[in-house]
Amino acid sequence: MKMERVGIVGYCQLKPELDMMMSPYEAIYSAVRGALDSAGLKRKDITTVVTCTNDYYDGKTISNCFKVEAGGAYMKDETKVEMDGAHAAAYGQYRILSGNHKLAMIYGFSMPSCYLYEPVRILELDPTFDRTISLINSYTAGGMQMRAYMKAFGVSEEEIAKVAVQGYKNSAKNPLALPDVKKSDISVQDVLNSEVLSSPLRELMYPIPCDGATAMILAPERQSLKITDTPVWITGMGQCQETYYLGDRDLSKSVSMEKAAEKAYKMAGISDPKSEIDVAELFGHTSCEELILAEAAKLAENGKGATLLDSGSALNPSGGAMSAFTPCACGLTRIVEAAKQLRGEADEYQVSGAKKAIASGQVGFCAQNSILFVLEGGG
Amino acid sequence: MPLPDYIKKQYKKTRTLHGNWYLMNYKYKFNLSRTKVFLKGLKDGVCLGLKCRSCNTVSFPPRLICGRCLVMPDQWVRLPETGTIATGSATYEADDKNRERPLPVIAVRQDGADTIWLHNMPKDIDFHSVYIGMPVKAVWAKERTGSWFDIDYYDALEDPAVELNKKEQEK
Numbered sequence: 001m002k003m004e005r006v007g008i009v010g011y012c013q014l015k016p017e018l019d020m021m022m023s024p025y026e027a028i029y030s031a032v033r034g035a036l037d038s039a040g041l042k043r044k045d046i047t048t049v050v051t052c053t054n055d056y057y058d059g060k061t062i063s064n065c066f067k068v069e070a071g072g073a074y075m076k077d078e079t080k081v082e083m084d085g086a087h088a089a090a091y092g093q094y095r096i097l098s099g100n101h102k103l104a105m106i107y108g109f110s111m112p113s114c115y116l117y118e119p120v121r122i123l124e125l126d127p128t129f130d131r132t133i134s135l136i137n138s139y140t141a142g143g144m145q146m147r148a149y150m151k152a153f154g155v156s157e158e159e160i161a162k163v164a165v166q167g168y169k170n171s172a173k174n175p176l177a178l179p180d181v182k183k184s185d186i187s188v189q190d191v192l193n194s195e196v197l198s199s200p201l202r203e204l205m206y207p208i209p210c211d212g213a214t215a216m217i218l219a220p221e222r223q224s225l226k227i228t229d230t231p232v233w234i235t236g237m238g239q240c241q242e243t244y245y246l247g248d249r250d251l252s253k254s255v256s257m258e259k260a261a262e263k264a265y266k267m268a269g270i271s272d273p274k275s276e277i278d279v280a281e282l283f284g285h286t287s288c289e290e291l292i293l294a295e296a297a298k299l300a301e302n303g304k305g306a307t308l309l310d311s312g313s314a315l316n317p318s319g320g321a322m323s324a325f326t327p328c329a330c331g332l333t334r335i336v337e338a339a340k341q342l343r344g345e346a347d348e349y350q351v352s353g354a355k356k357a358i359a360s361g362q363v364g365f366c367a368q369n370s371i372l373f374v375l376e377g378g379g
Numbered sequence: 380m381p382l383p384d385y386i387k388k389q390y391k392k393t394r395t396l397h398g399n400w401y402l403m404n405y406k407y408k409f410n411l412s413r414t415k416v417f418l419k420g421l422k423d424g425v426c427l428g429l430k431c432r433s434c435n436t437v438s439f440p441p442r443l444i445c446g447r448c449l450v451m452p453d454q455w456v457r458l459p460e461t462g463t464i465a466t467g468s469a470t471y472e473a474d475d476k477n478r479e480r481p482l483p484v485i486a487v488r489q490d491g492a493d494t495i496w497l498h499n500m501p502k503d504i505d506f507h508s509v510y511i512g513m514p515v516k517a518v519w520a521k522e523r524t525g526s527w528f529d530i531d532y533y534d535a536l537e538d539p540a541v542e543l544n545k546k547e548q549e550k
Contacts, residue, residue, distance in 0.1 A: 023410040029444050029451070036449070043449040059405035074446030114406040127398050 006093050007224025007231035008375070010039025010217040011336040016178050016324035019113040020211035024058065027213045028109050029070040035105065035215035036072070039227055046217075047101040049073035051080045052088035052108035052328045056120050072105055084108070085214060085332025086283070086361020086371045090237055092218045104218040108329030112209035117327060124365070126244065136246070138285065141365040142206065143198030145251040146288040150200065152252035153303025155291075157200055161191035164205045164287040164322065166309050171319030173348040178210050178324045205287040207325035214329040216336055232339040236270070236374035238263030246366060254289075257296035257360065257370040265298075268374035270356070273298045279314045279341045279357035281334040283321050289367060290320060293360060297372060314351040317341065331361020335373055342377030413441040416455065422525035426458040426517065428492045439492035460517040462489040462533065469506045481506045487515060487533055499532040514538055 012034030014020075014027060022030070036043065049071050053063040060066065064073075064080040071078070081088040085108030092104035121138050125131040149155060165186055171177035172184035186204075194204040224231040240259035242249055249255070261273070270276050280299055284290030291305030294315055300308050308315045316322075318337040321330055338357035340346040357375045362368075413429060417440055420427035429441035433448035437456055445452050467485040474480045483506040486495040500509065501518075515533035523529040 020408075023408045023443075025443055026410050029449070033449060043447075059407060069442070069444045069446030069449075072446075072449050111408065114408060116404075123400075128396055131398075 004097060005221045005224075005233040005235060006096050007219050007221060007228075007233055008216060008335070008339045009219050009224050009227045009231050010035045010037075010041065011339060012038055012215050013176050013333055013336055014213045015176055016210045016212035016326060018178065018180065018208070018210050020111065022211075024109065024111055025067065025070045027111070027211070028067050028107060028215075031107055031109070031213040031215040032070065032072050032105060035107075035217050039217050041103070041217070041227065043072050045103050046072050046076060046105045047103050048092070048095050049076055049078040049105045049107075050088045050092040050095070051078065052083065052085045052106070052332065053080065054082050054110060054328055056123060057110040057112070057115060057327055059115065067109075071107055077101070083363040083369065084283070084361040084371070085329045086335060086359070086373065087239075087331070087363070087369075089216065089218070089332055089335055089361075089373070090239060090371060093234060093237060096218055096220050102219065102223050105215065106218060106332065107213060107215040108326070108332040109213040110326055110328040111211045112327060113211050117209040136365065138365070139198040139201060139206070141246060142286040142289070143201040144246065145292070145366045146201050146205075146286065147199075148251040149253075149288055149292055152250075155303060155306065157192060158188055159306040160205065160288050160291065161188045161202070162306060162309055163290055164191045164202075167287060167290075167316065167319050167322030168204075170317055170349060171323035174318045174323050175348075176324065177319050178208060180208060181319070181322060181324075201286060201288070207285070207321045209325050209327060212324055212326035212329055212333075214326070214332045214336055216332060216339075230343050230377070232342045233376045234373055235376050236264040236266070236268030237372070238265075238267070239369070239371040241369045242364075242367075244364070244368060249366070251366055252292070253302060254292050254296040254367050254370060256367060257293050257362075257372065258298075260360075260370045260372045261297045261358075264358070264372045264374050268356075268376070270374065273358075274300070277356055277358055278354040279317060279338055279351050281316055281318060281320065281338040281341075281357065281359040283331050283334050283361050285321065285362070285367065287322070290316065293362075293367065293370070296370075297358060297360070314341075314354070317346065317349045317351055331359075331371065334361065335359040335375070338373075338375050342375055410443055413443055417441050418525045418527075418529075421527075421529035422523045424519055424523065424529075426460060426489060428456045428458045428489065430454040430456045436494075437492045438494045439489045440494075440496055442494070456491065458489050458491045461536070462487045462492075462515055462517070464488075464509060464511055464513040464515060464533075465495045466511060467506075467509050483509050485509065485515070485533065498530065501532050501534060504535065508535070510541075 168183040238260035240256040242256040338359040428437040428439035431445040431452040469481040514536040520531040
């Protein structure tokens with residue numbers, strides 16, 4: 001089944017900061033205004049707004065109701081996704097494909113400087129067992145996943161540390177990366193010597209939550225060509241939800257991503273992802289998860305994800321989640337970064353001749369829910 | 380229709396677990412750039428509204444963003460101390476004898492502004508005498524500190540229109 005193309009016509013990503021000196025209202029306004037300006041559009045052109053915020057991350061219920069004016073949703077059709085920004089993009093895509101909307105504004109936002117990210121994530125757990133024994137959190141889940149992966153495929157810690165190093169080196173070239181992670185001279189040994197979060201997961205293999213906002217504008221095919229000469233097309237999308245229970249899953253691979261990728265590639269007519277995909281922007285919660293997701297997206301054989309780095313393949317040229325991990329916006333940022341590559345706008349970290357890209361989002365412990373987009377450049 | 384037995388059995392097996400569904404400490408960030416000017420104006424005894432240059436909407440108290448135009452309004456306008464009641468309701472306060480006394484809560488539209496804000500009426504006013512469209516005038520607090528309640532309350536103004544309208548209806 002070939003899907004009608006939806007175009008990405010504009011986007012804006014705020015410069016992430018550990019403690020942003022902006023109110024949430026203002027941050028969203030800046031991102032949304034920036035996206036409209038980048039596409040040369042006006043607020044009245046927007047027909048629907050899909051927001052991605054989280055009540056817990058915003059400190060109030062119905063977190064979108066206060067952000068109506070800032071998000072350009074005043075007197076418009078507006079809705080919220082409380083997952084990842086990439087899911088909001090999927091929602092916007094559905095709305096456009098329904099034929100009822102001509103322009104969808106999508107934004108993701110959160111401000112971890114206002115709340116404690118790790119403790120809030122504990123509220124995601126099953127209240128009867130997991131939360132009462134308080135052994136599962138993002139660190140231990142990441143540690144368990146990493147050990148399972150290392151054992152299943154005989155991967156060493158060094159290989160995973162290499163992924164983290166690559167993430168930091170790529171972040172150094174990305175102007176929109178967090179200043180704290182721009183480490184171009186970091187070595188594998190530095191990563192392995194950093195503090196243990198949850199063995200074998202190290203501090204430098206885990207991204208730092210930071211404040212940020214990302215906005216993106218989607219339009220149907222005909223409309224996109226009117227707005228810009230260089231739209232980026234969404235040609236395929238797949239989504240899959242796995243079970244919540246970590247014990248019921250094989251943590252050494254990501255079945256949700258495998259299924260999502262299968263659907264997305266089928267939709268986009270991609271038979272050999274290894275050779276056809278030029279850029280992959282994957283949202284992995286840890287360096288290890290990046291490899292697991294890349295393998296699940298069929299970019300490498302199972303357990304051979306680390307070879308992607310040696311072969312010079314473009315896995316997260318922007319630095320991935322390592323560069324700026326903003327909860328609720330990270331998946332959306334990955335799509336925007338992939339779109340930048342296809343448009344040739346990523347100056348220092350541009351992958352030459354990029355034509356097809358994938359971008360992923362996820363939500364839940366150890367990527368319970370995965371979503372994958374296939375993007376294509378060229379008007 | 381009676382419930383099937385297997386569902387009744389499930390009911391018996393259900394237990395309730397007590398837990399807390401709380402939010403951690405949270406920091407709320409605000410932009411003071413507009414609020415500061417507004418509150419300073421109140422301290423000096425001036426009502427300042429913020430006008431959007433694009434759609435000419437005047438907000439009082441000021442809004443950071445004009446939702447209609449998606450711009451940040453930046454033109455200040457001085458507003459008179461008078462306004463009209465856009466809508467209102469009553470809240471109840473216990474008096475000395477522990478009886479409930481209704482107090483009007485009013486939404487005032489300052490003259491020249493397009494938005495409303497919530498405020499008080501004098502405590503001795505009969506809240507049944509408050510009606511929509513009633514003209515009111517701001518009464519300043521004796522000591523102004525730069526806060527929302529530098530306007531102590533809104534006092535009712537004499538309104539000859541009420542009598543005239545009554546006569547008109549009687550005709």
